[in-house]
Amino acid sequence: MTPETPEKKNTPRRTRKKSGAGAGGRSPRGRRRKEKTPAEPSGGPREAVEGSSKKAEPAAGAEAPARKEGEFSFRDLPPSLARNVTRMGWKEPMPVQARAIPPLLEGRDVVVQSRTGSGKTGAFGIPLVLGVDPEKDQVQGLVLVPTRELAEQVHQVIQDLSAGTGIRTVAVYGGVGYGPQIEAFEKKVHIVVATPGRLIDHLSSRRLSLKGVRLLVLDEADEMLSMGFFPSMVRILRYLPEDRQTALFSATIPRSVQALVRRFTTDPVELFLSSDVLHVEEVEHVYYVVDAMEKDRTLLKLIEMDNPPSALIFCNTKKETEYLGAFLQNFGYDGDYLSGDLSQKERDRVMKALREGKLRFLVATDVAARGIDISDLEYVVLYSLPQAHENYIHRAGRTGRAGGGGVAVSLVSPLEELELQKRARQFGLKLLKKEPPTEEDVQRKVAERVRVMLEERFRDLTRMDQERIGRFLPLAKEMGRMEKGPDLVAMLLDRFYRETLRGPLLPPEERVSVEEKEKVQRQGRGRGGRSGASRRGSRGRR
Numbered sequence: 001m002t003p004e005t006p007e008k009k010n011t012p013r014r015t016r017k018k019s020g021a022g023a024g025g026r027s028p029r030g031r032r033r034k035e036k037t038p039a040e041p042s043g044g045p046r047e048a049v050e051g052s053s054k055k056a057e058p059a060a061g062a063e064a065p066a067r068k069e070g071e072f073s074f075r076d077l078p079p080s081l082a083r084n085v086t087r088m089g090w091k092e093p094m095p096v097q098a099r100a101i102p103p104l105l106e107g108r109d110v111v112v113q114s115r116t117g118s119g120k121t122g123a124f125g126i127p128l129v130l131g132v133d134p135e136k137d138q139v140q141g142l143v144l145v146p147t148r149e150l151a152e153q154v155h156q157v158i159q160d161l162s163a164g165t166g167i168r169t170v171a172v173y174g175g176v177g178y179g180p181q182i183e184a185f186e187k188k189v190h191i192v193v194a195t196p197g198r199l200i201d202h203l204s205s206r207r208l209s210l211k212g213v214r215l216l217v218l219d220e221a222d223e224m225l226s227m228g229f230f231p232s233m234v235r236i237l238r239y240l241p242e243d244r245q246t247a248l249f250s251a252t253i254p255r256s257v258q259a260l261v262r263r264f265t266t267d268p269v270e271l272f273l274s275s276d277v278l279h280v281e282e283v284e285h286v287y288y289v290v291d292a293m294e295k296d297r298t299l300l301k302l303i304e305m306d307n308p309p310s311a312l313i314f315c316n317t318k319k320e321t322e323y324l325g326a327f328l329q330n331f332g333y334d335g336d337y338l339s340g341d342l343s344q345k346e347r348d349r350v351m352k353a354l355r356e357g358k359l360r361f362l363v364a365t366d367v368a369a370r371g372i373d374i375s376d377l378e379y380v381v382l383y384s385l386p387q388a389h390e391n392y393i394h395r396a397g398r399t400g401r402a403g404g405g406g407v408a409v410s411l412v413s414p415l416e417e418l419e420l421q422k423r424a425r426q427f428g429l430k431l432l433k434k435e436p437p438t439e440e441d442v443q444r445k446v447a448e449r450v451r452v453m454l455e456e457r458f459r460d461l462t463r464m465d466q467e468r469i470g471r472f473l474p475l476a477k478e479m480g481r482m483e484k485g486p487d488l489v490a491m492l493l494d495r496f497y498r499e500t501l502r503g504p505l506l507p508p509e510e511r512v513s514v515e516e517k518e519k520v521q522r523q524g525r526g527r528g529g530r531s532g533a534s535r536r537g538s539r540g541r542r
């Protein structure tokens with residue numbers, strides 16, 4: 001194959017005619033269709049559906065959900081795929097599969113809010129397999145996932161679904177050698193399951209072409225954004241054909257994911273399929289049961305795992321507020337506090353930093369937080385359960401405003417759990433209890449995030465940048481053998497991580513490209529030195 005050259009700018013969002021195909025015919029994209037075409041889910045595209053499963057896919061012998069009129073059934077599948085589904089132990093479609101598969105088979109873009117373990121892999125895996133023409137030696141389906149582990153899981157499910165059909169698949173992710181992945185490309189794979197960073201490496205090296213992709217799947221989109229993959233996802237968009245279908249799956253639909261929906265999809269069918277998740281314009285209420293002495297460390301772990309762009313953290317007392325603000329600062333976060341005892345000058349300083357986007361985490365009491373309006377706040381933490389019942393609503397209501405999604409996180413003791421549940425019943429709220437992340441969970445998540453950010457930074461290096469850092473390669477190898485070498489490397493990684501998280505990674509079109517940076521450097525050399533802009537930048541850093 002001859003990989004295409006990416007365009008310099010994003011292609012304009014397309015307009016696509018949405019029309020179904022006749023029995024035994026083809027969809028508007030030319031994908032092969034089964035004989036029976038299910039109708040679109042009743043109730044329109046924005047329909048909440050109850051029910052979820054704790055396992056990734058329905059287990060054999062599990063009680064089958066009741067089928068509603070217009071929903072998809074495994075009996076509608078072609079014989080070969082139906083046999084594979086039976087062999088995998090799937091009796092009847094889970095709710096996410098029954099609702100998402102029909103619009104996908106009709107060629108519609110789809111946005112699905114559904115949690116991990118609800119059966120969503122089958123929801124996009126079946127349309128992927130049905131849409132592939134094994135006679136065409138090109139990539140026809142692409143699934144983007146945030147982690148290596150998820151890539152392997154999704155790849156295994158798609159392999160099982162496509163067994164005996166002649167469809168070739170491959171999982172592509174970082175942390176392993178390029179050789180086996182390149183060999184799979186040479187065998188003309190049909191479906192690729194990939195993490196964005198490693199996929200960009202292959203696309204940039206022209207080892208792979210995506211010009212034949214019919215269906216793009218973004219799995220766990222909120223997690224990909226949390227991992228820092230947004231720049232790579234935008235770059236990948238440039239390699240994809242304009243006339244493609246897109247399916248986006250996400251456990252939550254905050255503003256960041258809504259922006260992704262607008263960029264990647266056209267007139268999507270929107271399905272909200274998690275019974276424990278409220279509507280996109282509303283708030284997800286989550287709580288963790290933790291010992292009072294472990295609250296501060298648990299808060300740090302949640303911040304590391306969820307990586308919110310900003311958060312408002314509520315405490316009950318001035319002493320608690322001051323302690324937590326100092327605790328976050330000492331750990332390296334951009335955090336501060338507001339209490340009723342602060343002088344007007346100090347309050348103005350904190351509010352100025354908040355308005356200018358220089359403050360990521362604000363700790364406050366209910367009284368001190370009055371008058372603070374952060375319209376795009378997605379994350380609120382109730383570090384202490386408020387004494388007045390109505391204050392829970394006031395605190396949680398600080399997020400999810402103006403049509404945006406949000407999360408209200410409560411940290412409660414075992415005794416407070418009953419009180420929190422009582423308030424939830426009083427206000428008609430659905431609470432979701434979660435287990436606090438472990439230290440190992442945090443280490444894995446942070447390590448993966450740092451790797452993604454470093455690889456993204458490395459891709460932006462100019463030739464001169466690469467020549468300059470080459471001086472340190474011998475030292476980097478030597479540090480691996482030094483007694484304190486790993487500690488020194490860990491210190492540098494921690495510093496990089498903290499500095500990078502102070503500002504989100506910008507999309508490629510909002511940054512200076514490698515070509516532009518090299519042009520400036522060549523112009524500077526032509527004048528016998530650095531460019532004026534470079535000299536001014538150097539003075540500004542001193």
